[in-house]
Amino acid sequence: MSAILSADDLNDFISPGVACIKPVETLPKQQAQENAYEVTTEDKVAAAEAPPASISLTDCLACSGCVTSAEAVLVSLQSHQEVLNTLDAYPELRLPWTAQGESLPGPSDGKVFVASVSPQTRASIAATYRVSETAATNMIQQLLSGPAGLRSGGANNSGFAWIIDTNAMRQAALVAAADEVMESQHTSDSSASRAEKPKKPILTSACPGWICYAEKTHPHALPHMSRLKSPQALTGTLVKSVLARTYGINPENVWHMAIMPCFDKKLEASREELTDIHWSPDGVDTERKGIRDVDCVITARELLMLAESRDISFPQLSQKPLSSQQRTPFPDPKLDRFLFPSRSTANGSREAGTSGGYLWHVLETYRAQHPGSQITIQRGRNADVVEYTLVDSEDAAILRTARYYGFRNIQNLVRRLKPARASRMPGAASRLAGARKPGAAAGSAGGQNMSDYAYVEVMACPGGCTNGGGQIKVGDVGALRGSGIENGGDQQVAPQQKEWLQKVDEAYFSSSDSGSPSASDTEDEGVEDVEASSINTTAKSSANGDVEMEDAEDGSVVGGISHSKIKDIFSHWSELTGVSTDKLVYTSYRKVESDVGKTTTDVERVAGLASTIGGGW
Structure with a gap:
């Protein structure tokens, strides 16, 4: 167990009824605990049913009271099942539109589906199936946008119009x-x-x-x-702000899914600061609910679950890129060249x-x-x-x-x-003169x-x-490859993981151009x-x-x-x-106050959160 999980660090952000940060709806009913404030592992508290997104201590690093029960609900709502539900609930707006500024053809209640993929996710997929990162990129594109992928099934045969490499916004x-x-x-x-x-x-x-x-x-x-902002947030802001402000598409009709290496990115997507209110000209003066720049975040493992749920064999997907006829250009040519360069961007x-x-x-x-x-x-x-x-x-x-x-x-x-806390004791100033200064190099x-x-x-x-x-x-890895790789005994787990x-x-760095200046070993x-x-x-x-x-x-x-x-x-x-660069590129952070001593219960906070779901939340 990490040193961060100590009794001194516990606070109200992990409520007595929530063991660690398991989604509240999956906990056993009325299960007694000897110590109500004990932080346990998922082995000690078994889930009553399979959760939409199973989070454990080893999955989410924002532990020790950093995740509220309300945020646990937000995490559980962002899952591969949510992706499938959204694709089945809304028909895909057909692109490209006939001319700049004109309304999109297709149903008004449809959505433009956009995905952004992190290089770390591609590296995880590439290492799992022993393919190059380029091949993994193509396989992901075939799943999300190809004819043999998500478009081959579902209620609307919907797929993603754009699959964006977050390396563009990383640069x-x-x-x-x-x-x-x-x-x-x-x-x-x-x-x-x-x-x-x-x-x-x-x-x-x-x-x-x-x-x-x-x-x-x-x-x-x-x-x-x-x-x-992070590359994930920048990508969502760019796509939604340009489509909304330049081409008249309501941000609510653009559904952006990010595929990221960690569950904490789901929490980032849920931040109030990362909504259209903060870049929309009327955002400051309106009381409407904000439309999130990133609607859903899934991980590499959930991406494979997405394919499995549609009975698609991910390793059998084509490793070739989509044809030019299958590619939908971004409406602005300059941004199209930026988001979709002619050659892949190295990591x-x-x-x-x-x-x-x-x-x-x-x-x-x-x-x-x-x-x-x-x-x-x-x-x-x-x-x-x-x-x-x-x-x-x-x-x-x-x-x-x-x-x-x-x-x-x-x-x-x-x-x-x-910062050092000044002592009120007499003579403290002289004693502090010889003490270690704050920020010293221990x-x-x-x-x-x-x-x-x-x-x-x-x-x-x-x-x-x-x-x-x-x-x-x-x-x-063994089960995904179908090769029956064994984990071995406990003594072999650590070196295997390393x-x-x-x-x-290696898969991550393999994308670097062979002609690039060689990276020195450090x-x-x-x-x-x-x-x-x-x-x-x-x-x-x-x-x-x-x-x-x-x-x-x-x-x-x-x-x-x-x-x-x-x-x-x-x-x-x-x-x-028509929005300043500062509003588009930068964000803010704030101190989160503890609820200790307040009358609002965890149940009331979660109920309040659940009532706001919809319209982008």
Whole structure:
């Protein structure tokens, strides 16, 4: 059991009637417990019936009171069965429409179905069936949009019009993250349009398990949070805002499903901040319910359950891409080229990691501005705590950053961020003078105070997003392959799991272009130098498969991503919708107050939530 699950950490967010965060409707009726506040595993409390989405301690990392019973209902509502129910309930709006601005042909009560797929999910599928990531991508497309997939059955033969690789919006997020860090380094700059800037060090906000944990247990970390939306949220906002503001399609008639590596992404999709109210011009002055930018999130395992529910053999699906006749272009040509590049977008280098590469891109952006600089890497107390420092030719630090993965390490991080509490005892000031300062380097990577870091990449999963709770587990691989692979005894489980994660990581990194600059191995202990590579790239050596030849002369290309092109996309998006970039790209976070001592019960809160379901909630 993780160190985060301790008696001191328990609060009202895990109610006495809910063991951990199992969906409330699946718990045994009137089952007595010796200790009403005991946090148990799913082995101790058996479900009365099969839940729509089974969540256990090993699946959802936002535990120890971070998930309310109401949120557990939201999680359970987002499942593969919900996808099937929606496809059967609404006919598909046929695309493309006849002309820009005209109404869509087809029934007015239909929906445009859109799916976005994370690279970690594709890697999990690829490793499971021993295929390339490209083949896994094609198989997913065949399932969601091909004639032998979901369109072959159901009440309406509905399928998904677009299957979007979230790597497109990930690149946009990386550019925005680098700009956010640079803006934070210039605190005197009053030209920024956003009222709030994150405090130093900036902490990544793409991991919803980490956000959930911070909002409910460590609100002192919120001023440090990046205000940037995750690629999942950005994709939903882009599709729905453009279709609504430019082509007159009600956001309620666009149903966006995301396929993600962890269950916590379901909680992110349920956030009130990620609805059309926050980007719609009339959103501030209306009391209507918001339409979510992401309507449903399923995981890699639930994707396979989706196929099984329709009697579709996933491994038998074609590994070839959909034909051009089966592809529906996005209505705006510029965004169509951005969302669906001619060549697939690579996931990034090994140095960038498996969680999007936020920290690495920030470092590369700064390195591009300091010719001759190098990145030094130093491990901390374990492999999931690493310090990265950009140094000049004289080894002077230009930028300090760090990586903290896993809740054990996150606990140390938030402790070091917590401001010191002033004592009221006489003589306390003199005693505090010799005490360890807040943010001191106990167990840190390089002996640095937290204030020395400009940026910290924080992810809830040890090892990164390829180790998400929704990924296919090693124990399920044998059955999925039909090869009868055995798990072995308890002593063999840990090394088997480690080997399996390595295979998933290999599948994730296999998408990198063979012509890309080779990723250096950084597995050795101690401090290492990563030689500065050429920032300007050609189409052959680019990490971005859509980079054109003229980008070799584009001085804004960093790690294969053209900053100028991404900023042009942001401007074009804003012009199409008439909404400011700040409203489209950035979000906010808030402290979640405890309900201890309040009269509202868990049952009343869940009932209130259930009454709001519908119209996007």
